[in-house]
Amino acid sequence: xxxxxxxxxxxxxxxxxxxxxxxxxxxxxxxxxxxxxxxxxxxxxxxxxxxxxxxxxxxxxxxxxxxxxxxxxxxxxxxxxxxxxxxxxxxxxxxxxxxxxxxxxxxxxxxxxxxxxxxxxxxxxxxxxxxxxxxxxxxxxxxxxxxxxxxxxxxxxxxxxxxxxxxxxxxxxxxxxxxxxxxxxxxxxxxxxxxxxxxxxxxxxxxxxxxxxxxxxxxxxxxxxxxxxxxxxxxxxxxxxxxxxxxxxxxxxxxxxxxxxxxxxxxxxxxxxxxxxxxxxxxxxxxxxxxxxxxxxxxxxxxxxxxxxxxxxxxxxxxxxxxxxxxxxxxxxx
Numbered sequence: 001x002x003x004x005x006x007x008x009x010x011x012x013x014x015x016x017x018x019x020x021x022x023x024x025x026x027x028x029x030x031x032x033x034x035x036x037x038x039x040x041x042x043x044x045x046x047x048x049x050x051x052x053x054x055x056x057x058x059x060x061x062x063x064x065x066x067x068x069x070x071x072x073x074x075x076x077x078x079x080x081x082x083x084x085x086x087x088x089x090x091x092x093x094x095x096x097x098x099x100x101x102x103x104x105x106x107x108x109x110x111x112x113x114x115x116x117x118x119x120x121x122x123x124x125x126x127x128x129x130x131x132x133x134x135x136x137x138x139x140x141x142x143x144x145x146x147x148x149x150x151x152x153x154x155x156x157x158x159x160x161x162x163x164x165x166x167x168x169x170x171x172x173x174x175x176x177x178x179x180x181x182x183x184x185x186x187x188x189x190x191x192x193x194x195x196x197x198x199x200x201x202x203x204x205x206x207x208x209x210x211x212x213x214x215x216x217x218x219x220x221x222x223x224x225x226x227x228x229x230x231x232x233x234x235x236x237x238x239x240x241x242x243x244x245x246x247x248x249x250x251x252x253x254x255x256x257x258x259x260x261x262x263x264x265x266x267x268x269x270x271x272x273x274x275x276x277x278x279x280x281x282x283x284x285x286x287x288x289x290x291x292x293x294x295x296x297x298x299x300x301x302x303x304x305x306x307x308x309x310x311x312x313x314x315x316x317x318x319x320x321x322x323x324x325x326x327x328x329x330x331x332x333x334x
Contacts, residue, residue, distance in 0.1 A: 131166055154188075202215065
């Protein structure tokens with residue numbers, strides 16, 4: 001009997017297959033379908049810092065409008081800690097926990113360690129089993145240096161950790177001068193897991209309208225290699241658990257992620273492209289692959305291709321650079 005069970009963020013999961021934050025997780029019917037298809041846990045869509053800030057400002061304008069006309073205007077309104085967007089998010093967390101048997105992971109998306117992090121506790125109180133801190137930051141300032149950015153990440157994590165007792169994962173992008181050192185800083189700041197990697201959505205140019213337009217392109221398996229590289233380098237070298245998100249489309253992708261050292265692999269694009277039931281096929285294909293290759297458990301596979309386990313660890317470093325370049329063969333001209 002193949003044992004697919006794993007652990008992540010203190011949670012016992014039936015398999016390493018987790019539905020990552022996406023539009024699929026906004027709807028209770030879809031969440032139920034994900035559970036039925038075999039998702040071991042779900043990450044809810046993020047509550048955004050900008051959403052909190054914008055709605056808070058709108059509320060402030062509403063409460064202060066007309067206060068010059070009558071002195072007691074504000075007395076009619078109690079101090080409001082929650083607003084509609086945040087309240088709706090908490091309601092979704094509570095509903096998901098009520099409807100599902102699998103763990104529900106909340107998500108906050110932000111870049112500053114402001115008062116908004118207090119909402120982390122509200123998400124915990126709503127019943128979330130864990131929290132994913134999805135840090136999405138584009139360092140466009142000419143004055144902000146790398147050290148300040150890294151400090152900001154760690155300060156934000158510490159602030160959130162100070163608000164909650166549930167485990168906290170950090171989802172971040174790969175664009176650091178020293179990814180390994182950044183991982184150790186997040187380790188020291190209290191991260192319980194690192195989710196590698198966030199995808200930075202870059203706009204496109206509409207040449208006819210001369211406008212900058214949003215451009216969302218779903219991932220492919222080609223994007224997995226960057227995740228495999230860093231998970232394999234970090235596995236067993238830092239305390240936080242490792243999760244892969246981005247580029248997981250097939251059973252082979254799942255196996256590669258586990259062999260690199262990931263505790264779980266997260267999927268969105270493949271399910272958007274093929275439908276939620278595809279998750280069930282992925283699980284069956286993973287079992288088939290493990291059976292054919294005589295693996296009895298996920299635990300047995302995990303980390304077997306990490307830098308500490310492979311015969312040629314130089315493959316993860318610069319020593320492999322020329323070999324990779326030399327491996328490309330130009331097609332003969334016809």
